[in-house]
Amino acid sequence: MSTIQMPIPDPAVVERKTELLRSLAKILPSDSVIFEEHEVRAYECDALTAYRCPPMAVVLPRTTEECSAVMKICSTLNISVVPRGAGTSLAGGSLPTADSIVLGTARLNDVLEIDYDNRFIRVQTGVTNLSVTARVEENGFFYAPDPSSQLACAIAGNIAMNSGGAHCLKYGVTTNNLLGVTMVMADGDVVEIGGVAMDAPGLDLLGLICGSEGQLGIVTEATLRILPQPEGARPVLIGFDSAEVAGECVANIIRSGVLPVAIEYMDRPCIRVVENFVKAGYPLCEALLIVEVEGSEAEIDLQLEKIIGLARALNPVELRVSTSAEESALIWKGRKSAFGAMGQINDYMCLDGTVPVSELPYTLKRISDLSKEHGLEVANVFHAGDGNMHPLILFDANKPGDLEKAEVFGFDILRTCVDVGGCLTGEHGVGIEKRDLMTYQFNADDLEIQMQVKDVFDPSWLLNPTKVFPLDMSAERRRRTV
């Protein structure tokens, strides 16, 4: 049995399925509604595969108008809606409930406008993260947020979870690169928030929408900032024989005034697996940093010289600058394949807590102690520059009790992140996974005001209602849907 509490479906809502399908058939083409039992199974989980539940139906609208029509029906019938991008959430953000429908953005995949002089692109939100860059790179531009899942993940999900990635140390996360959205409200109304001009007056609703896990509205179109590509980029590998010294190196680099675009961290268990998988040429050491800088050749040399000087002072066991574009690509391929490579050899649970950079060494030490206490191995691969940790807890899904053990271990790590001044999740979202821990980071008033904000956007709690907030805490509000 999982340690995470699960909602109980409302049989009265499930009974309205026929009526729901009849209404949907009137507004959507038949290929946009999925309701056969064997077909909805494809949507029973996201990347948090330990938890599954088929929805009543899945709708795949092609336009904002279709999306609005769906929301009007669901709001009339009081049926809750679970928004879904590409289904890559590691936190169960798009896990359905048996009395809900899934609204997927997969067919919202048009690019609507590209404006290089004003540096923006407007897209439907079902497009993948990487395809945004692909559309503008020939003209020398890119879209900065780069989550590891960027080949598959949709902009809709990036906005819902305020996704980051390796390069956000310099370029920021989704919220810093989002200029405007078209959003369908819970009652089907369509609103435009923000736009191509910066800093709309009034309350920062755009900032509120970003990272709201599909609980405030369904974002169907987005205006994104695109940036000119740097002239070049080059990573350096710096290996240390202890996590503490690697952590010190990170702080020294950041403090020095050189701002790398990325500082990534990998520990020995992770390096070993990634090397077997990708052959990225990583040295096998206790703590490996991948530090990348950008600019012209001369600018890169200048910055690397500073960074190497700082690293040398701490006696690294390995210090190697990439010598070619191929080598750089391979170094990044290794980093971005880390989760996949671990998945090849083991079941794992990927956490996402963030800690102040100064607390990295302590937190790594504490994770290693907890690993011994719980009797489960852990591998670390994360964005060190901004303290966003990704401990991978290794377990055996086929061994009874192992998943539960991993969850308990994971909760201990996340509590540690909060204890040292950090947070439960940096870029994956709360979803269902960290729902029960929210009371550890926030007190009752802090959570009440967040739920009050949802009340304003979605008074009947139809949008992704069982996520983010502890179920007991949201129960009364969720009953409004009945």
Added chain:
Amino acid sequence: MNAFAAPADESAISEAVRDASAQNIRLRLVAGGTRSTIGKPLKDVRSLDLAANAGITRYEPGALTIEARAGTPIREIEAALAAENQMLPFEPVDHRALLGGTGEPTVGGVVACNISGPRRFLSGACRDFLLGVRLVDGRGRILKNGGRVMKNVTGLDLTKLSCGAYGTLGIVTEVSLKVLPRSERSVTLQFAGVDVPQAARLFARTITTPFEVSGASWMNGIANLRVEGLGMQVDYRLSKLRALFPDYASSVLEGDAHHSLWAAVRDVHVFAGGADSVWRVSVKPTDAPKLVAELKTRLSARAMLDQGGAVVWLAVPSDSPDQAVIVRGAIPGGQGYATLVRGNDALRLSVPAFQPQHPRLEQISEGLRRQFDPQQILNPGLMAA
């Protein structure tokens, strides 16, 4: 305006708000008071002085974060950062020159009003560097949101929501900000004899290069680009940028002349003093010339461009309420917003300082204010249409 209280810390602020709420007293929030003439003039309010809740609580240069109580003077924060060669990347405007205030601008005021300056188009706004806040809402509840780490999606982002809310959701009592290293070297590349359309083309051309131009302003026929980086990197970037415009004569400003130029751009010195109404318009940068030309014709408006043309400052020699419709109507395609930053009381009473939004968005905003401040006692109506 008569004083209600001057609480010393967060718990005293919470108590003061509970008192005000019990007696149904409406509060004007004030610390340095340097932005108190932005927005709708408030009626029947008593002042809640927040300046005493001050002091830097934690500064970790190696983590690029600083935390301070809201009443802390910006000057104090900038001095602490400068000692470590760091800075507030959003370069907050000091409104004293423009609005004639004499108080001390505070970090709470900057956050509450989401104040950003010339670097905003490259680095981001105040809201982009705000990692967390503590608030006292209109019920007197002490609330926290966000934290002190750069990546955080734990729950709804009420941190951004409270940034730019002008205190109408809650009183910001403590903030946590991300900071950045200062560049080793910073210079201005200046082009003289440039008109607004030429400046707009020059900006579009330069800010789409990889040379990280961190300032792009125009006033009185001169376009300025701020170029920064490591020492030698600046020379390289200057030569690359100059090569883009072989037909323009250019010169380089360094040192004091460079720094005072960007302080003047940031604080809009060009419109300091005088009685003109002053507007700050956010537009699509390539639309700036059309806007400026139309408002020059219709309102005899003078203009300064900042942030590569994404921000147009306008001085309108009139206090007639008609100007609001004209300024807002001149924004091409309605793709932008005009904020009345300086206007006399009569003007600010008759036209909305903040551009009204779509009715549904206004309704949402009103709903949010009711949740945080059901009696509407915090800066009531300041942002109203």
